[in-house]
Amino acid sequence: MAPPSALEVFPETDTSTFTVPDRLTIQGIAKRRAASGKLIAGAAAPADIASFKGLNHHIHKSKAKRWEPRMTEEAKSRGGSSLKNAAKFLKTPGLISLGGGLPSADYFPVEEMGFVVPRMPLQGTNKVSTGDSEVDGRPANSTTQITAGKHDMAAGTSAFDIATAFQYGQGHGSAQLLRWLVEHTELIHDPPYADWSCTMTVGNTSAFEMLMRMFAQRGEWILTEEYTFPAMVESAAPMGIKVAAVKMDEGGLLAESLDEVLSNWDETVRGGPKPFVLYTVPTGQNPTGSTQTLERRRAIYAIAQKHDILILEDEPYYFLQMQPYIAGEVTDSQPQSHQDFLTSLVPSYLSLDTEGRVVRLDSFSKVIAPGVRVGWITAPEHICERYHVHSDLSTQSPSGVSQLMLFKLLEETWGHEGYLDWLLHIRREYTARRNVLLLACEEFLPKEVVTWTPPMAGMFMWLKVDWKAHPRFHDGVTLLEVEDELFHRNMAAGTLLMKGSWFVGEKGKGSGAEEMFFRATYAAASFEGIREAVKRFGVAVRELFGLKQEDFGKER
Template sequence: MDYQRFISQRSKARKPSAIRAISPYLHQKDMISLGAGQPNSGTFPFAGMSITLKTGETLDIDAQLFNRSLSYDLTPGLPNLNDWLRELQNIEHKPPVDFDLSIGVGSQDLLTKASCAEDVKWTRNRVFTLTLKCDLADVATDGYGIIPEELEKMLANWPESNPSGKKDQPRPRCLYTIPTGGNPTGSTATLERKQAVYKICSKYDVLILEDDAYYYLQFAKDRIPSYLSIDKDGRVLRCDSMSKILSAGLRIGWITGPKPLLERINMHTMVTNLQPSGLPQVMAYQLLDHWGHSGFFKHVDQVADFYCQKRDEFVECLNNRMKGRAEWVVPNAGMFVWLRLLGGIEDSYDLVMKKALKENVLAIPGVAFMPHETKTEYIRVSYSNVSKENMDEALRRLANVVDKEAASGKAA
């Protein structure tokens, strides 16, 4: 593939840092460095580190790795962790083409850099594009994610199909998607859907930015294969995250994809935050190395089972409290349910941000997820961190608010 057409002018203008370029050689045997301005680790007050797991086990961080984590290191991340994650991608996704991998400060860090590296013209998530000079074109979805026929229609009829009405814009070059446990819809794309979407993207030479933070929170025994696993062209940039499976505060994510694109993302990192933080990386690596890949898969299966039980409890409460007041699709993964409010309610913003708040119940108004900030009757609710008792009480309060809004005749 010709990746140059996907790279923004700003990204093309970045050049490799001469200082960062010597980083790989700093740990080379017999190398004497007069180049890097590394602070002397002998002046650091930290001597060592250990982690206590909930199993009662204590992991002592390898002394050499610990000392390394206190200093500047490689832009793509700690080599030990990078190699472990590469092996994970090969085991889980078996990418059909060669790939590169970089670690970031959470997947959002990498998604933002990917959006800046490419000439993004098309995404369902406006968070990354509010400050970029691009227009958004949203594609219709259902309970199984992107509808391939709608995607094909938009691309085939461009620029007449351009939601902005502009006729001088080129066809979109990048598709952003959350295929598993979608945020906010909770929808999960089937393999057949992914294959159909991928075929269309291949036909029109569109990159796929696969944001799959909820991939390991699938509730079925067999996980649905990723876009990365069917990527024969090298057109997928896949973002994974440890936030949902190890710790959100670790702020560790990783991006997998074609080397020419990851090089641009790495150059962005070089001129911003230099590298992912050392201590979280070494903590994660020590745990993952202790578990091995089989232990990791056992852990994520347990996490998925936990959220599956939460989902079941929440759906039971929804059936008891919200039937006739809202419609929803039961999610097969993730943490969210996308509620469509009934009773003539057309705009959920005031209902959620004013009236529900007065009743001490929190939700997210659907407008927060609309590419063009259009009014919507949808709201996003999450079951991830709520007891069954509080689920029921929260939905009781929400039901009362919906009833009052519908009865007032002021729903707009």
């Protein structure tokens, strides 16, 4: 992901040339900010996203494919909020507004808001986390107190304050935070077409639901992995949208299976037209923990081009990519610099998208906190415009309280560099947690019945259980009966793992009818809790399958 070593020069006219700019860097963001001047954005302010990207940085790139013909009538007919459209007049000098329905900030019962965050880069955290509550000997000066006042903008002490953030906002979110998100997206992914844009969401689940209303009608199908995020299926079902499964292996969705499903689509048998939307979680996939390689992503993108598919790239776990796990060893070969970290990441679909056929869903849920309910999509401008018009008349915008907190943290305290430090930190923490789970599986699980592939990202591991080894398999016991019995035996032992059948995308289809899985997570329990939970699961498996119980001695 390093910038090009030499500048390319392309013809602009018969008599002139232009130079392709270097890829955006953290230093380049600072220069762009200095050149653009101070950002002034009051209540419900519109956002000039093109200026956030840099006016001349993308002129050499081609424009995105147009998706309006594929949009639903609902999406195409939305006219937006007439009241919010009037917000552009609030910048008129000397204007006294009696038009807007904005309550007076004088009556917001919050004068100041404060919180404490880690200071980047983290100091005194060389020890591997235990997952418990102690601070690991971190020095007292490793935190920063952040304070936001009601009228900081008027006082000239901040570009965002309580009086503005707590007001009604535009569907695309506040200009102050949106600028940071646009810069982050360009810094990490550098979308290779010109007219990409970003708009905020209230999280990826909401974003998916709204995108389905934009691109799928009742009775139509979408494509996804054969095991997938249940909330996606459960969101689509009430809208009458059906899910077609694409086979997977340990590396995630299979390009050849995607091609096969699309090439052999029979509208009469399926009862609906050939789908043109693919929903995928490419990195640390929920539930399987699989991560698609760059080669796999390129192959899938090529299939999407062949069949004119729109890819919904759901990536809450993208920055939780890890070093390979070596059985029996705990390595600490983590990236030591921002550039090493960025280079280590598998390139996103967005970074491969030359045609504007990817809608990337990003979220702070797994890297900051789920409760902030702030995310964003990156897509062609015309898709983002339709999305935030929808937001104006539904979710309105993400919580202003959350946006203010994130702005104070990401913009004014950490900056882009500090955020990368934080991502490096949680990558190390989740890697340590993954390794504890894998070591426990090697120690406590009967490998003749339970097998797994070490995850390369995210917070989940997919445990395959050979249900055909069950003593009553030849007497006609079913997969779902064995799964349910093991689930309840494990619960009785004091451990919860999720049934694999809950994650089947196309019910009754694919390998879900032949293979049995359980999903484990290493996200939250203490290290000792992870070990004990795996030990209890091993006991439950041995009991159910009539295997000899092992004597593991006293707990460590």
